[in-house]
Amino acid sequence: MKLRTLERLTVLFSWAAGLLLLSAVTLLLGYLFVKGYESVNLALIFGEAAPLRAILLQERVFNGLFPAIVGTLSLVILSIVWAIPIGMATGIYLAEYAEPRAKRVLDAFFDVLAGIPSIVIGLFGFSFAVFLHKHYSDRIGPCLLISSIALSFLVLPYIIRTTQAALEGIPRDIRLTALALGATKLQNIFLVLIPKSLAGIMSGIILAIGRCAEDTAVIMLTGAVASTGLPRSVFSQYEALPFYIYYISSQYADPAELMQGYGASIILLLLCAILFSVAYGIRKGLTHFAFYRP
Amino acid sequence: MKKCRELVAERAFLLSALASSSITVAILAFMVFMGLPLMRQGGLYQLLLKPWAPYQGSFGIYPMIMGTGAISLLSLLFAFPLSLGCSFLIGSIAPKPAGRGFRRLIELMTGIPTVIYGFVGIFLLVPIVRELFQRGSGLCILTAALVLGIMITPTMTLFFCDSFDRIPRTYLDAADALGASPVQKLLYVILPAAKNGMLNGVILSLGRAVGDTLIALMLAGNAVRVAESVLEPARTLTAHIALVIAADYESPEFRSIFACGVVLYLFTMAVTFLVRYLSFTKDTTV
Known part of the structure; x- marks a missing residue:
């Protein structure tokens, strides 16, 4: 009877650990994307320079x-x-x-x-x-x-x-x-x-x-x-x-x-x-x- | 003509093998050579056990060793149960397709750049720790260990899964034949048989935790003294190297980072040989 409890606890513990890790990493990346997604655009990469000219090295970024x-x-x-x-x-x-x-x-x-x-x-x-x-x-x-x-x-x-x-x-x-x-x-x-x-x-x-x-x-x-x-x-x-x-x-x-x-x-x-x-x-x-x- | 080409190729392969293995030696030799003046000056004992007080001419790296120990052991404490649960999930508890998907996900997690853990840690976790405990700036051993723990969990989980996979098929078949449920199989067959491999996984993960620079540098506060609680800041050996590198090249402060390098290197070597020894003894007993 006691062993059964141990088995049940193991299952519970494993799912809890898996969920915890997943939610920790989701929180980490989610926070990054929610806070940062607005800043991701062409201006972030190229500043005021024209993207094509910057890639062709004609203009400094x-x-x-x-x-x-x-x-x-x-x-x-x-x-x-x-x-x-x-x-x-x-x-x-x-x-x-x-x-x-x-x-x-x-x-x-x-x-x-x-x-x-x-x-x-x-x-x-x-x-x-x-x-x-x-x-x-x-x-x-x-x-x-x-x-x-x-x-x-x-x-x-x-x-x-x-x-x-x-x-x-x-x-x-x-x-x-x-x-x-x-x-x-x-x-x-x-x-x-x-x-x-x-x-x-x-x-x-x-x-x-x-x-x-x-x-x-x-x-x-x-x-x-x-x-x-x-x-x-x-x-x-x-x-x-x-x-x-x-x-x-x-x-x-x-x-x-x-x-x-x-x-x-x-x-x-x-x-x-x-x-x-x-x-x-x-x-x-x-x-x-x-x-x-x- | 053909013979000659064979010979040249073999020599080239041998040469690159020698070159790449000599890198291992060269790194240690270079650091010992650079750190030698300081070690000779005060002796190894002084260097390792004295506090850091540059103005009194004392350049001991004792506080950094303690900082590294505290942060990496605490992170291991967080990561071990998490990894254990995750590897159970992948190994037998979750349904097969879900387990495989979860494993893929964890493999992907090992690819997340360390600097991103540090960056998010600063802006997400540090304020939480500061508010929760109402002490200091939130840059402390606890914060660094938490993030470091999350960072090494995927690696440790994969080490555990690998050691589960190496268990002979016959053991599992025997358990199945006796009517064991997946959990029973895990607890009474897989776990005892995989103990050695799991120990290897823990040791290797400890090596990773000790060797990590960015998380401790960004989150641990970098104060050079021995912390009294986990809510106080500390500096690790790795962070010390990164912080002092800007100093004057001839100064004793600068020389001390080579002592840190040597300590880290020797620790790596100890970890490697311990793991090799463990897997060797296992191979001979089975």
């Missing part, structure tokens, strides 16, 4: 989020470009080449790397920039390049792990078919195993993109600033959406600026959602493409 959005996008693209080749190559090595013992050691390294707080990686990036500044060139300081390299360190484990897991998950018969037909190990990897595991690899890249777009701790230490306009080169400082939101939350001067903060939060949230869904779309299309190749 002063009162809008356009520079921050461009900054975030270029940051994401750069970091992913650094992280993908090294991450995938490392994943391939772990899955296909490494000896069991070497694999255990490398695994430990990447587990630690995956757990390092982003602020510590940011600190590393910052001191690296200062180091370069002191010893090599005065022109190098915290900048877009340093940020993107630090961010790529942050997301490297995601790409390594998913590549490795996707390759290791391939069944034995598929793994052996091409080899039996006389393909070399390398041909087997590039023509059979990677196309077959593209879906898994893409999901790692999706995770990495999302992480790059939202991370604030790394970029606030390595070159993101509140207002500088569009990044002129990879050696210049830049604006970024998450940093802008952080900055506004502590330094806003008037309600209008605060509304911009709400707008920026909504845009960042939507940007993350869009990045995810585009990447999911690509992932579907890619596997399709890989399967039906001539």
Whole structure:
């Protein structure tokens, strides 16, 4: 009889926990959208500038989020470009080449790397920039390049792990078919195993993109600033959406600026959602493409 | 020719594996190197246990360690029951399609940017805490821990669900054959079998909570002293790094953030190896 009560309580407790989490997150996002939806319009992004001229870089945007959005996008693209080749190559090595013992050691390294707080990686990036500044060139300081390299360190484990897991998950018969037909190990990897595991690899890249777009701790230490306009080169400082939101939350001067903060939060949230869904779309299309190749 | 290409490719893969693993070492080495002068000056003991009093030349990070401990443990206290309930719901209590939908939703929640939790926390939760307790500014350990708890709940729930999924099918079939209801199966079969995996989930979530910067930075008030209650402000190691970075590069204050970095790094390492050890022992006993 007593056990029955425990079972009933468990059910009750679970539903209560689920509802509580859902309502907490709904409250969080609902509050953001209700307070901020009015501020989301073209003027929020482009200020007084004409949208088309701003996109074509003919006109500078002063009162809008356009520079921050461009900054975030270029940051994401750069970091992913650094992280993908090294991450995938490392994943391939772990899955296909490494000896069991070497694999255990490398695994430990990447587990630690995956757990390092982003602020510590940011600190590393910052001191690296200062180091370069002191010893090599005065022109190098915290900048877009340093940020993107630090961010790529942050997301490297995601790409390594998913590549490795996707390759290791391939069944034995598929793994052996091409080899039996006389393909070399390398041909087997590039023509059979990677196309077959593209879906898994893409999901790692999706995770990495999302992480790059939202991370604030790394970029606030390595070159993101509140207002500088569009990044002129990879050696210049830049604006970024998450940093802008952080900055506004502590330094806003008037309600209008605060509304911009709400707008920026909504845009960042939507940007993350869009990045995810585009990447999911690509992932579907890619596997399709890989399967039906001539 | 073909042989050569094979060899070059293998070397390239090996090289990138070595390069990416050396990043892990390089980060620690760099921080120890940068923090060394301060550690040598006062000794490690002074650094870790002395209070923060820059004007008296004391740069201990003890208050920050306590702040990090208080906020992350309290957030774990909030997140653990929530995650437990949610993973029960997904694992067996909710009907299958609802459970799957809920899981999808929770996966999406892990993608919400941290800075947004912090932003909404400032304007929604901080005034509520201030009014409710009528003390201080509302920027305190409690506020930060509440928001941090909500942030790590989805991750922890997914860790729990994964450890439920790893239970051998035969266990569940045996319970089904004996006529167990879903709740009974959960309480008497799944939960005892998944204990180890769940412990791993809790440890990894603690790692996430300790490593988070933005929520504590935005919501905990950042006062540098050991708080006496959860309604007082505190500063975490991560927030300390973010706040001091603007200081002069040669100053001892600045050097102290590398000590924070080393502590955070070593904590990460401890978490990682503890989890690896736990999953290793589990693998050998089953």
